[in-house]
Amino acid sequence: METVKYLLNEDRMPTSWYNIAADLPAPPPAVLHPGTKQPIGPDDLAPLFPMGLIMQEVSSEREIEIPDEVQSIYRQWRPSPLYRARRLEQALDTPAKIYYKYEGVSPAGSHKPNTAVAQAYYNKQEGVKRLVTETGAGQWGSSLAFAGALFGLEVLVYMVKVSYNQKPYRRALMEAYGARVVASPSTETNAGRAILAEHPDSTGSLGIAISEAVEIAAQDPDARYALGSVLNHVLLHQTVIGLESLAQLEMAGDYPDIIVGCTGGGSNFAGIAFPFIGAKLRGERDVRVVAVEPAACPSLTRGQYAYDFGDTAGMTPLVKMHTLGHGFVPSGIHAGGLRYHGMAPMVSHLLQLGQFEATNVQQLETFTAGLTFARAEGILPAPEANHAVAGAINEALRCKEAGEAKTILFNLCGHGHFDLQAYTDFQAGKLKDFEYSAEEVAMALAGLPS
């Protein structure tokens, strides 16, 4: 019954983000212009992002200072708690020690505000008046809406139409924070109108929504675009998770043997793992790191490491990443935040360098793990986080078999308060597993740009 919580004093909250680029043996492959196929520079990104973020995107300094104002807002929910999952350990009867970092304490309920607040800050600093973004399941959109409200920035969210209709509560949260939410494809953009002309009943896709958001941001000098994962600066902002965990485990007199994180675009995984992988890269301390992705969207485990577009329409720069092809449409699993065809280039690069291993799990296993966790620890995880829970439980059960008292750390990146339809469907036996045939994967990969 014991609760073991490690709360870091505020004066030990990190004052810098950790930039793993500083510790790489070789830099990741260049980002290429979609037309010329030549490496792009900071100026090419200026219409979309403020220079403060672009400089972080290309920086190789190890420590990047967190502005005071961002630190002050972080303090509303940070340092987030690190728990020893004693009750889960008992339920599993494992000799392993399981620790979890809990990011669901943020006002928007996930790790996303770590970067949303930083992005809003740098945009505000440079005089930007409004932020435009896209959202699928809504975690990112509601986090940016929250951050925008704090900084007095207008926020415009293109929300994939099927989610807009099926997840009215996520939309309501964004609207409560004062954001404007538009179902995508919309009649407000050329991209949206073109889709609607051809497919009047289109239910949208993340790719289309990105195209709409980018179009609006690029043509409005007072607006900029914001992305919730994949890019280096987004991963950078999330490293507060791992940095705090390091300090909290130090309080516990412990260091992880195994770190588990779920992966979609890669940002929460990077957040928990990069500071530890950095120590490994610097030869200071070894650790085994495991990325867990859905079997229904297996970019790391079944994708190809190749140049591809970040969006479905092929408008973004080309980045080298593990991808299933930008035309890949993942199955309708409930972990909406993990349904992305590619992986953050920095995460992909580290997999190529052998710095972590990747595995995938089926949807039903993740929900079973989530309920086991909820009944033992009291927190209902988001479907995305259930992938990390399942990964951690598997490692703990392996420890049981082997009789090894290893130390496992995982990132519980968000709560499931907005995902109860998924749990309802799971408990009613309505959810399914998904598995792609080799042919299906090959067909999607055939669409990679040459």
Next chain:
Amino acid sequence: METVKYLLNEDRMPTSWYNIAADLPAPPPAVLHPGTKQPIGPDDLAPLFPMGLIMQEVSSEREIEIPDEVQSIYRQWRPSPLYRARRLEQALDTPAKIYYKYEGVSPAGSHKPNTAVAQAYYNKQEGVKRLVTETGAGQWGSSLAFAGALFGLEVLVYMVKVSYNQKPYRRALMEAYGARVVASPSTETNAGRAILAEHPDSTGSLGIAISEAVEIAAQDPDARYALGSVLNHVLLHQTVIGLESLAQLEMAGDYPDIIVGCTGGGSNFAGIAFPFIGAKLRGERDVRVVAVEPAACPSLTRGQYAYDFGDTAGMTPLVKMHTLGHGFVPSGIHAGGLRYHGMAPMVSHLLQLGQFEATNVQQLETFTAGLTFARAEGILPAPEANHAVAGAINEALRCKEAGEAKTILFNLCGHGHFDLQAYTDFQAGKLKDFEYSAEEVAMALAGLPS
């Protein structure tokens, strides 16, 4: 932009609950047997509650020790944060200092687990195997389901049928914790079958659900009944809120001039206010305390101080309280947790003693206040909590008019993650205010037992 948060070290978490009965100039009126109209004793309550809780119900000791195991579970989310609402102060341009205690950090999202965990503990101690309760909106049911999961107790929840159908996500949360949830009226009890025989389409009521839960608990020797508000022991468990606030304000070098809490059954109000009212009763320190209730269920402001039943069917003991009559059916406002015809007898007694004042607010004002709060502070409050937010904002605006820099403390008793339909309806202009005519109130009061 500054965040000002007061986190209490775990070693300063209260180790005792505060029992205000010890500081009363006169005890509250006796609880009467519904048949004999004679005062009841502890043994009369034994079929429904474990003796550990009954002893707390009638105790007059000032400090009642919190069992170690309960403290350990509290530590998962306690001490809860106390915030200085700087950004709200700025938005209101008030000289007042506004502090809020935030209870939404509990796994179930409100203050209810403070008592659910304690109740589960004492039942478990006495060998009880299952807990039976009722729930309206679902905050209480999900908190007891959470506590039951931790202690390995079965939890059976009779959920008012209209909520069961309209709020499937609250039900899903209870089921995720492993509770069994039954729509009330059900065919499982005599009470339920009697109602269904007469009204096959009955959508239920809290009163009917209480009757069903009490019936099941009373006839099953391994089961006990659990109530989420109103009773002395429930209010007692909530005093951790105010005790922590006292210590946190001490850290801030401050003491409230005004305390604001919302009232339904009275438990969150008691939690924040009783430790401060106690200091006033002991002549140590003065404070103005304001209870804010919905205009649609105005027991304190428009009810009568009289003996009445706790349930609609008239099966419970008679208690002296501010009541609108046990036959009163409040309007369908979204603050479901405040829709109760009566008030905790201890809270009523303190109002009679002039220890606090009561006011009521309309629904639309509470949602406007909630959105103002969400956009300034980033946390979306539950509709119930919006009543406290509205009360605090009104006090802060009065300070602005008067040019007084008073210190206001209020209890933000829960988040609104499960209440987004209410916000959606509010933003769509679909919500209404409610006001009862004097005749309507008089008619409800005419049903009071003689």
